[in-house]
Amino acid sequence: MFNRVLAIALNTFRESIRDRILFVVAVFALFIIGSSLFLGSISLDQDIKIIKDFGLTAIFLLQIFIIIFVGANLIYKEVERKTFFLILSKPIKKSEVIMGKWLGLSLTIFLMTALTSLMFFGVLFIKIGTLNGIPYLILAILLGFIEATLIIMISILFSGFTSPILSSVYTVSLFLIGHSSSVVLGIIDRQDNVIIKYIFSVLYYIFPNLEKFNIRNDVLYNSIPVFQTLALTVVYALAYGAALFLIAKFIFDRREY
Amino acid sequence: MSAIEIKEVVKTYFNRRDSSTVVDKLSIGVERGEVFGFLGPNGAGKTTTMKMLVGLTRPTSGALKVLGEKPDAPEVKKKIGFMPESSSFYLYLSGKEFLSFIADIFGLSKDKKEEKINKLLHEVNLYEARDVQIRKYSKGMGQRLGLAQALINDPEVLFLDEPLDGLDPMGRAEAKELLIKLKKAEKTIFFNSHILSDVEDICDRVGIIDKGHLIAVGTEQLICLTEF
Amino acid sequence: MRIFFRLSSVFQITALAVLFLVVFWSQTGYNHFFKDRRLHYPAQVFLAPATLVESSSFGFRNFLADVFWIQSVQYLIIEGLLKNSFMFQYLDIVTTLDPRFEYPYLFANLILPRKGSIDEARFLTDRGIEAIPSSWQIPFYLGVQYKVFSKDYEQALKYMNIAASKPGKPDYVDSLIASYTLRSGDQTSARELFDAIYKTTTNEFIKQSAKAWIQEIDHIGLIQSLVFGYKRLYGVYPQTIDDLITRKLIGKIPDDIKSFRFIINQETGMLIIE
Numbered sequence: 238m239f240n241r242v243l244a245i246a247l248n249t250f251r252e253s254i255r256d257r258i259l260f261v262v263a264v265f266a267l268f269i270i271g272s273s274l275f276l277g278s279i280s281l282d283q284d285i286k287i288i289k290d291f292g293l294t295a296i297f298l299l300q301i302f303i304i305i306f307v308g309a310n311l312i313y314k315e316v317e318r319k320t321f322f323l324i325l326s327k328p329i330k331k332s333e334v335i336m337g338k339w340l341g342l343s344l345t346i347f348l349m350t351a352l353t354s355l356m357f358f359g360v361l362f363i364k365i366g367t368l369n370g371i372p373y374l375i376l377a378i379l380l381g382f383i384e385a386t387l388i389i390m391i392s393i394l395f396s397g398f399t400s401p402i403l404s405s406v407y408t409v410s411l412f413l414i415g416h417s418s419s420v421v422l423g424i425i426d427r428q429d430n431v432i433i434k435y436i437f438s439v440l441y442y443i444f445p446n447l448e449k450f451n452i453r454n455d456v457l458y459n460s461i462p463v464f465q466t467l468a469l470t471v472v473y474a475l476a477y478g479a480a481l482f483l484i485a486k487f488i489f490d491r492r493e494y
Numbered sequence: 495m496s497a498i499e500i501k502e503v504v505k506t507y508f509n510r511r512d513s514s515t516v517v518d519k520l521s522i523g524v525e526r527g528e529v530f531g532f533l534g535p536n537g538a539g540k541t542t543t544m545k546m547l548v549g550l551t552r553p554t555s556g557a558l559k560v561l562g563e564k565p566d567a568p569e570v571k572k573k574i575g576f577m578p579e580s581s582s583f584y585l586y587l588s589g590k591e592f593l594s595f596i597a598d599i600f601g602l603s604k605d606k607k608e609e610k611i612n613k614l615l616h617e618v619n620l621y622e623a624r625d626v627q628i629r630k631y632s633k634g635m636g637q638r639l640g641l642a643q644a645l646i647n648d649p650e651v652l653f654l655d656e657p658l659d660g661l662d663p664m665g666r667a668e669a670k671e672l673l674i675k676l677k678k679a680e681k682t683i684f685f686n687s688h689i690l691s692d693v694e695d696i697c698d699r700v701g702i703i704d705k706g707h708l709i710a711v712g713t714e715q716l717i718c719l720t721e722f
Numbered sequence: 723m724r725i726f727f728r729l730s731s732v733f734q735i736t737a738l739a740v741l742f743l744v745v746f747w748s749q750t751g752y753n754h755f756f757k758d759r760r761l762h763y764p765a766q767v768f769l770a771p772a773t774l775v776e777s778s779s780f781g782f783r784n785f786l787a788d789v790f791w792i793q794s795v796q797y798l799i800i801e802g803l804l805k806n807s808f809m810f811q812y813l814d815i816v817t818t819l820d821p822r823f824e825y826p827y828l829f830a831n832l833i834l835p836r837k838g839s840i841d842e843a844r845f846l847t848d849r850g851i852e853a854i855p856s857s858w859q860i861p862f863y864l865g866v867q868y869k870v871f872s873k874d875y876e877q878a879l880k881y882m883n884i885a886a887s888k889p890g891k892p893d894y895v896d897s898l899i900a901s902y903t904l905r906s907g908d909q910t911s912a913r914e915l916f917d918a919i920y921k922t923t924t925n926e927f928i929k930q931s932a933k934a935w936i937q938e939i940d941h942i943g944l945i946q947s948l949v950f951g952y953k954r955l956y957g958v959y960p961q962t963i964d965d966l967i968t969r970k971l972i973g974k975i976p977d978d979i980k981s982f983r984f985i986i987n988q989e990t991g992m993l994i995i996e
Contacts, residue, residue, distance in 0.1 A: 244598030248584065255586035280792050283825055287788050294785040319578045323643070326548040326576035326653075327599045328568045416780040451781045458822045493507070493551060 241329050245337020246344065249311065253345045258306045262299055266353050269295035270360055286457060288364060292357040293377055293453045299353055300346050300385040305408060307345070308392035309401040311338055331489045335482065338393055343386050350385075354378055373456040380467075383474050384450035388412060390481040391445070397488050415447030445477055495562045497651050497682040498524035498547065503556035505542055505706075516542045518706040520556070524699075526650075529673070529683045531693035534703035540686040541579055543703075544655050547684065548576045560651060572600070575644035579655040579686070580636075585629035589620050589639050592628060593646060600647045614642040617672060633660035641669065645676075652676065654685035658692045670695055769811045772818040779819060787820035794826075803837050810834060810842040817846055821853035824860070831863035835871045843867065844877075851884060858888035862895060865902075875906035893925045897932065904939065905995050909946075913939045934978065941976040946993050948972055949986060959991045 253259065273291030277284025315321040324334060358371055391411055395404040414421075421441050428434040449470045452462060462470075505517040517539040524530045532540050545551045546558055549566035563570045583592055590611060597607045615621040618638040623631065631639065637660055644652060657673075658666050673683060673696050687693050693700055701711040779786050794812035801807050813830045816823065827850035834843040843864060850860040865881035868874045882899045885891055896919050904912035913936060920932040945963065948971050952960050956969070963984045966972050985994040 240601055241599050244595055247598075248587070248595045251591065252584050252586055276788075276792050279795060280788070281795055281825065281829070283788070283791065283823075286784075286823070287792070290784040290788045294782060319580075320583055322545070322548075322550055322578045323576065323583075323596075324599070325550055326571065326574070326578075327596065328571040329599050330568075413780055417777070420777050448781055453781075454784045454820065457784060 238333060241333050242337045242340060245334055246340035249338050249341025250344045253307045253342060254348070256307055259303060259349065262302045262306065263349060263353065265302070266295040266299040267356060269298070270357055274360065285365060288361060289374065289457055290453070292361065293374065296350060296353050296357060296378055297381045297453065299349060300381065301388065301412065303346055303349060304342070304385060304388050304392050305405045308342055308389055309396050309404040309408065311342065312393060312396040313401045313404070332486045335393060335485050335489065339386070339389055342389050346385055346389070347382065350378065350382055373459065373461060376461060377453045377456045380450045380452055380470070383471070384447055387445060387447075387474055387478055387481070390478050390485065394481055394485040394488065397485060398492065411445065412447065415445040416451070418446045418448050446473075449473065496523050497526045497528070497561060498522070498530075498684060499559040500543070501557045503546065503553045503558055505539075505546065505551070506554045516706050520703070520706075520708050522701055522708065522711060524682060524684055526682050527677070527680045528698045529677050529696050530685070531697035531700045532684065532686045532703060533688065533690065533693055533700055535688055538703045539706040540703060541655055544653050544684070544686055548574060548653050572647060573650045575647065575649035575652045577640045577644040577654045577657055580659060583628045583636065583639065586627055588625045588627055589615065589631070590624040592639065593643055596643045596646050602646070610646060614645055618642045619668065634662060634665045637661055638665070638669070641672065649681070651682045651684065654683065656686055656688070658687065658689070666692070769808045769815070772811070772814045775815050776818050783819045787816050787823055790819070791816045791823070791826060798833065803833070805837060807837065809837065810839060813846055817849055821849060824850070824854055824857055827860045828863055831860070831867055835867040840867060840872055847881070856889060858885045858891040858895070861885040869902055875902055878902050879906065893923055893928050897928060897935070900935065907992065907994060909939055909942060938978045941979045942993065945975070945979070945984070949991050949993065953991055959986050959988055961986065
């Protein structure tokens, strides 16, 4: 089983790496990092902070954009081009295909993240001359990557039954909702109506809570989460990801080709 | 045990407002080593039938068996080859990379893989273009690659959907030659076509389908003689 | 036929060039008419409230804070010091998004009192004090501004004392507290403070400075008692310090307090130092 998953993964990786969108997105990310150098110079000596903030954000946006542009097409293109028929007529299970696609796109994003991060650290090193603080930045980038793998699974799930455009819209919406948990909590607190409170609370737990993966704001002030919080975050990612996988498998199994 | 058994198969697609029956009470049997041509106009139900035979869809009613088993059993899938209609593949892979990928799904060992792929590439005349990205292939080259990938696992039964579509006369002749070679190696071949002359030269038996109904089945001469 | 095509393409290119010139001319003319009107309207008419920006930040808090910060620096140059500018709103957004970003608080304390809204500076400073407990600069800047712009010694001392309680504060904070205390009229406390500084500081310069201050306070005390003496002698308080010299109660004003401007409260006789 692992070999087949790996075969799909490598194929997905190869296919997405050669997608020209990746190049555009990478240029965009590097542009943000580059502009931080300029903007830093007009920020009244806040340039180090600006470079770090912009760099972390650029890398994260790179991940998200790749998922939205490339990921949405992954399954849809296959069905459209009938390569899906081809694959499924071979001795491979749909769950292996899903796993393989997820792994392949994760590998792609990992590679792009690593490359952009190196550029980012390079720029930072030129600016401040030391490697201090970089481990914290790496931790922030790593957590962001874990979040990205979760969003990949979401994107695959949607692309299994809708067009790429709708799939992108749904994925972006879920992403935004996932990062608005504090707003939702605020609504829950201010609600007097018990029923509405209950509904919102259920929604709060069903929708992915993505802010926990975001320590980009904290690492700049040298405040990283305690080990328990990190462990719980990883557990959440694994559990939620597995749940998404099962839902995706269910959707794919029911589909008619 | 016959290679392919189709018994009273019905396939209906249910949409939101209506339903359409694409295959209606189809019954066909194909023996081992036979080459069966499935003929019919576009939209007759040929591709849907083939999808059911390779385990992509399930019939609404009726039963299909390939090599004595249900088509979606993994053991069966290891022994069949499928070439979908005008497939476009993964455009950014090279021909060789694509075949390698298919071989990996079948779990072929590394040296066996290399040997098999090169052999197939030679047989379909794509060896020179093996490192070219598929998006640069002509339609004919794509068809040939489609045939090659269907043969990677040395299948006992081959399902080909419009295998000669888009080939020039020389390509057609080469493809027919290959199919005859496969027939001599005692492979069972079930293939769809909407062109009679393609079917003429290689098939043992022919089935004609229109609007989901099997109109006639038999050897070619039989059909020509029968009025319908 | 070929000649016809060549003429036609020359014509097309010329027509294109002429059209573009017309476009350019009409645009510059349009801009010219609007040039004068623009000065009457502020460059910026809308800035979203901080809570709205925060709710739509979707986790990009630091990044957005930086973006708004850079904008606010640019905005300062354009119209940030005008009376109804959005300077406070900008800094409110930046500090709401990233409360631990120290510089905007300092910036607010430098800029906002200057355009007349020290209350807005105080609002932000209170937020900054809570978010960055280790910063002595934030309350310190506000304290100084209260003294300089509003002469509100009560608030100045309040914030100076907060600054004094922070780790890493420079030694001169205590001296400033003492001098503000003096200026607020509480000479006794001021003297005590300077005495404490004199006894505890390790900085030689500050030690000598404190000693000098104590001496000055003692001299002020002397002048104060002379003012009361004047009243006993003449029934009224002197109008100015110079009256003490004229009436020969004292030979001259001690050198170290010569630069102080004293006002004598005609009802209570208390010295007020300008």
